[in-house]
Amino acid sequence: MAKQVTIFLENRPGRMKSISDILLEKNLNIWAFTIQDRGDFGLMKIIVDKPDQAQIVLAERGVACVLKDVLAVIVPDRPGNLEKLTTALLQKNVNIKDAYGFVCPTGKQGICYLEVENPAGIDLETVIAEHGFSILNDKELYDL
């Protein structure tokens, strides 16, 4: 599964830069990021090439952060595919707590990063595969 680093950030100038500075020092590459804004503070969520290393270096610098498993689903860039994916999850009563996605390059494929609540412990990889999508596995993601 993909690993996301979730970071607590105050909402003031320079905070995102401070994170990217630390990641750059270790030459870590950012693949995706998003920020949930909550007024005075927010949560920055990043996908990087070496998430464990990123978490360690950020924590060493006193940044409040955690690692979290997220689903990285490959979704071909065509109308109706997000509907198909969300229908598949709904059928299994899986709640999507947070999600972000993008296509790259346009017209080819997209990736959705999904934080889900899966209380029944359903094998989501199979569910998603049944609907014609695939989940990026660790090997594809992190070049193990």
Place this chain on the structure above:
Amino acid sequence: MIWNEAIETMPLEDLKNLQSERLVKLVRYIYERCPVYKQKLDKAGVSPGDIQGIEDITKLPFTTKLDMRDHYPYGLFSRPQSDLVEIHVSSGTTGNPTLVGYTRDDLKLWGDVMARVLCCAGAKPGDFVQNAYGYGLFTGGLGFHYGALEMGLTIIPASSGQTKRQLKIMQDFKPRILACTPSYCLYMAEEAKELGLDPRQGSWKIGIFGAEPWSEPMRNEIEQAWDMLATDVYGLSEIIGPGVSQECTYKDGLHLFSDVFYPEIIDPDSGVPVPEGSNGELVITTLTKQAIPLLRYRTRDIVSMTSQPCRCGRTSPRTSKIKGRTDDMIIVRGINVFPSQIEHVLLGIEGIHPHYQLVIDRKAHKLDEVEIMVEVDEKIFSDEIKRMSALEQKIRKEIEAILSIGVSVKLVEPKTIQRSEGKAKRVVDKRSI
């Protein structure tokens, strides 16, 4: 007009004799009636017979807020609960609040010293008093009430808040005297302007302001905003409430009613009296109180004192405005706030011990604001925004429940709160007072 002329203008020699006589009686009274104090005096090796006059007062041990807390609720009382006609409760440093109680005679005393306060500020028979101190467990509201009652003035028990109604009361009844916190008075000036009123045309000509520290520039601002005389009143619930000292119309120090509240100014570290005019901690002995008389109570307020006679004719010593505190207590909108209270709340929430800082500010609206910054460390960090919001809310609600004033909570990143010599600075007071 001087309310209690015989006492307030008493020649210093006579005053000293009166204080001596009262102290001797007091120590005997406490020793006989209060086991906690008896033990305290025995431990200090002082017996009532050692106290022959006021100059012997330094033989007595100090009483502190800690004693009030440790012997909560009734340990320091010299009278049984059934003798009390009223009690008041204020916030303590942690855990137990501070309880004080009054016998019927104590209330009479309170009324008398508060009538002295009103007269000292320039009140005259027939005056209307708008009392915008909070009525309730806080001593401010009822203290002024009893003083005005004693003096026979007409009281408007407006209590605190409801600014539009305060202004309407002022316009309709034209009270000449206003009693409230100085910051609330300035806040009302802003409100009045927003309503299209000219504060300088208002009826309030004398203000009696206290329950929080304030400065000369603030006095000027109030006097100019309202075209009134702004005077300072001082007191603390442990001693009686408001009514310990008050400025006269010359505004040259606060007259401390030393026939009933004997003042000493000491070096807070050594406990030794400082020379007249030097800054030190104000220590007060309640010479005539019955329910909970206190010996050498350390107020933690830093002042200087002079016994030079005042142009108004009163002979009581005068103290400066409060110049600081010897502890970390801060006063916000009349409420005592100790950083330890905040710490207590944070510890109570999932046993966390995060770094925090209180920021007190007085913005354009003129009412003090408290912001509590809490560092988010790995123990309280959650990767879910709703949990972080819930934490923020929980901290805010619990602190508000303890302090009974509104606060805002701000979660900040680790290591963002300034530390000096490894120790976090707990309070940042941005108010210009």
